[in-house]
Amino acid sequence: MFTRRDGKPWEPEYLVSINGETCIGCGRCFKVCGRDVMHLKGLNEDGELIDFDPEDDEDDEEFERKIMVIVNAGNCIGCTACARVCPKNCQTHTPAGELEAA
Numbered sequence: 480m481f482t483r484r485d486g487k488p489w490e491p492e493y494l495v496s497i498n499g500e501t502c503i504g505c506g507r508c509f510k511v512c513g514r515d516v517m518h519l520k521g522l523n524e525d526g527e528l529i530d531f532d533p534e535d536d537e538d539d540e541e542f543e544r545k546i547m548v549i550v551n552a553g554n555c556i557g558c559t560a561c562a563r564v565c566p567k568n569c570q571t572h573t574p575a576g577e578l579e580a581a
Contacts, residue, residue: 480576491557492572497547501569504545508561508570514554517547517561 483489494516509517520528521542529542562570 491575492559493555493557493575493578494549494552494561494570495573495578496571497549498569498571499546499548501567502546503567504547505566506547507564507566508547511560511564514551514556516549516551516555518550519545520548522546 481489481491497517499522504519506519509519519531521531522544523529523542528546528548531542557572557575559572562568562572
C-alpha cells in the first residue's frame with residue numbers, strides 16, 4: 480500500500496486484460512497512457528491479430544476492426560487513467576496486493 484501526497488492510502492490497480500469483444504479500438508486509453516502499455520492492432524476475419532500502420536489507409540482492407548491489446552504489461556504503473564477514459568469499460572484492473580498474492 481502506498482500513500483498519496485495528502486497522506487491518504489492508495490493502492491495501484493494494474494491493467495491485466497482488455498476484452499477484445501467489447502473494445503472498439505477508439506484509442507482513448509492509448510492516448511492517456513504515457514507508459515507504452517498498449518498498442519492498437521487489427522483483427523482479421525479469422526480472429527487473428529495483425530500489426531498495421533495507423534498512418535497507412537491501405538492497411539484498412541486487411542482487417543475487420545481494430546482493438547487495443549496489452550503489449551508491455553510490466554510498464555503499467557496502476558494509475559487506471561485508461562479505464563477512466565474507456566467508453567466501453569472493457570479493461571480489467573487488479574489491485575497490486577492481489578497480484579502479489581498470486
